[in-house]
Amino acid sequence: MSWSNDRIGGLVLLCLFAFYGLQAQHIELLPIQQSAALTARTLPYTFTVLGLLGAFWLVLKPTHQNGPAVHGLRWWRLGLFLLLMSVYGLVLRPLGFVLSSVLFLAAGFWLLGERRLWALTVVALVVTLVFWALLNLGLGVHLAPLPVFGSR
Template structure:
């Protein structure tokens, strides 16, 4: 069996789905939910089963025979995105959702090559505000929008 890009992706997907399935069993159920047909674990279980099936299909069935080429990837940009995502995780609580997420998107777009400030702001801020409104008003999920010093 030759290792191709597809098979490596399938192995990574299989690993992710197996971990996801295992962690989904940690979701606590209320006593009346244990015998219900649909509960908090149902969708994670279905998604993990579908993902495992697709991953196995990708691994087992013959695909392209090309070898993975890692030399052409922009590893610096990938590393910068990992740093950016980590920084976002650390700043979302102190800076608030709207400011932190807007900065995250603007810096991400800049890393991808956009250099003009107006498109960066127009592609980030309205999207973040619309998502915040959808989550807080439509789905009734509280997300702190502003930094701590602006809250009171």
């Protein structure tokens, strides 16, 4: 049994659908709702059955495909960027929009190979300040730029 793209994807979907199906059993219905033709569980159960059947077929059907082309991919860079975005989400409120955005952009430029500190700082600062000004003055969306000015 070869590990083709379809088979790996089918397995991932199978896990997701099984988890969904298990969670569907936890949808609580009031006694009066249980006899309705369409309850909050009807479609989730239908989707689970359809999904599981399809994913099983995708995993089991014969295939001559190759596996995914993962050679030369820079997983560490992907991981660092996912982490960077997650951290950005966490510090956006406490640090304020301008400070957290400048840090996010500067770190992003640095991770992708920009080593000139002045260049990455200037670009990050200009982009953030122009965007922040556009939001505040042009679109009327007010965001606290720095931690000292507020919490949003």
